Amino acid sequence: MAAEAISRALRDGALEGEHAPALTIKDSIHAPLGAFVFDHILAQLSSNISSSKSQAQGIVLVAFARSPQFCAELLKSKANDAASLKKWLRIVDCYTDPLGWKIQLAESGIVSNRSTQNATTASLCKNVRDLDMLFSSIVELGKEVIRETKGRFAVAIDSVSEILRHASISSAASLLSNLRSHDQVACLFWLFHSDLHEMKASSALEYISSMVACVEPISNTANGKGMNSENLPLIEQNLGRGEFSVRFKRRNGRIRLMSEELHTEQMGINFVPAFEDHVTSQSLVPKVQFNLQLSEKERNDRAKVVLPFEHQGDGKPIQIYDGRRSVSESKTENKETNAEKMHVNEDSGRGEIIYIRDSDDEMPDSDEDPDDDLDI
């Protein structure tokens, strides 16, 4: 659900007069699965692009952490149409020579100038400290991939952590926000490792994104304290799966949270709906003066409430209300309800739900468009 909603938002791209949707993917060393999520979303978006379902007509991938050859191979293996890769993919190679050392060595004749640029889709970035240059090369490649038409392109950055190692938070944030507000960018997403940076860096990145996908460990490993033989199974478990929670920020400022469980598999990752987790839902509730949470007693009472039809089948004849009721039934019903009421009074721990709908005109109590998530 959550991963699909992300893919849809990135596919639909920017609305007229709005900034492009941006996604932050963050993980930590205890559940280092961010790269898998990044690859999954990249593959989804690229399949949407190659079948021209998305607003973006091409992707500019900024590769810091993995070689461009690796990324191209990855997309080739996942794309249904590998031949069209060159049409819609451009890679800014910040991996091979981020500080220009190899160029310097080749120029001074120490090593042979054996260029690694065998992939025609990659363009080499020789100084990652210069973010202005990086910005202009991203935009330039983007314009190339959409062939000077009026279309838009998507931008994917595979490690903002690497950018932050070379540049300040403010310049990295300004790069991202410039990209986001560029009128030819359809959407952008990036990955970063939250435990490598201060809190303020991750907040800054989350502010300029409209979606935040966070991979967290499912089981807490003894306050992250080392690898003991006792918690090895837990650590191993966290390497294979994690909790995937996503925060969507709507245009009107409303926040929607979704959560899923993420499993790694031979061919990428798989999302399964997560079970209700009390601990996480509690920590998300803001501190207010009135009660938003139930106490233990209230929760027990709520569990005792017999839902309509739930009591049926335990010995009594099963009754299914079909909108009419026979005379004989209504007679016995009257007796029974009286007896039932007596019973309810005796057992105060048992609750019941009485709901009477006023009329058919009554609208659902929300201003939300019910077809908001409709996938057409």
Add this chain to the structure above:
Amino acid sequence: MMSSNSANNLLDEALGFNDDGGGGGGGLLLLIEDRVETSGAFILHHLIKRRISSPNRPNDVVVFLSFAHPFSHYDRILRKMGCNLGVQKENKRFVYYDMLNLNYPEGEQGAEDLLLSVYGKIQKTVELCSSREGYKNSTIMIDDISLMEVALCGSSNLVLDFLHYCYSLATQFDCLVIILNHEDVYSTVDVPSPLLQMEYLANIVIKAEPLATGLATDVHGQLTVLNKGICQGSGCSKSKIRNFHFRVKENCVEYFYPGSRT
């Protein structure tokens, strides 16, 4: 009984190394983390021997950057293990760079230039070696990262840049990069920790720790090997964790599972 002299021991198994001393594919970074109570240097010695003395790979080379000890130190230890480093050095299969006696310039730019020249030498060696017939993969070893950081006036960023270049060289020429670092020297530093960066970068992390119950005569410590698995275009192998005890003997190391010794 398994010892490091046998073809494959628990450590090699956990690392995914095969019988002829090779790694599981190229472009790997192996990080050894040890503590002051439990030195992880013996893993480094074991790996030097494994990579160098395999008869199936006569053209593979080990590039060794030493910040910690002089050549004679390694020579003495490896000789006891049955491997003559001096001869290998003459054969150019063991390329030793003494980083202790370099003149480290002041300032960031000077340090970067120095690292650049060191990297240039490594790349030249690896390129030369890869052009030979029968080349499988080379190894780049650094002993150890924390002293490298000290030599570079504490600039962990430069160390990480250097590692990135070594790693990108490794992906290009199918090399194995092996680095040793100390876990406890970072224990008081707040995030962002350079050690964490290296853990993200590494494909295999080996932790050498003392036993939780303290020192014992028969067991010198435990190793935890975290093998993240390799991702290639078509799919990923699953990550695995292994934990076992070790005992360092005069000329070999024994590895065994907890409780398997009487």
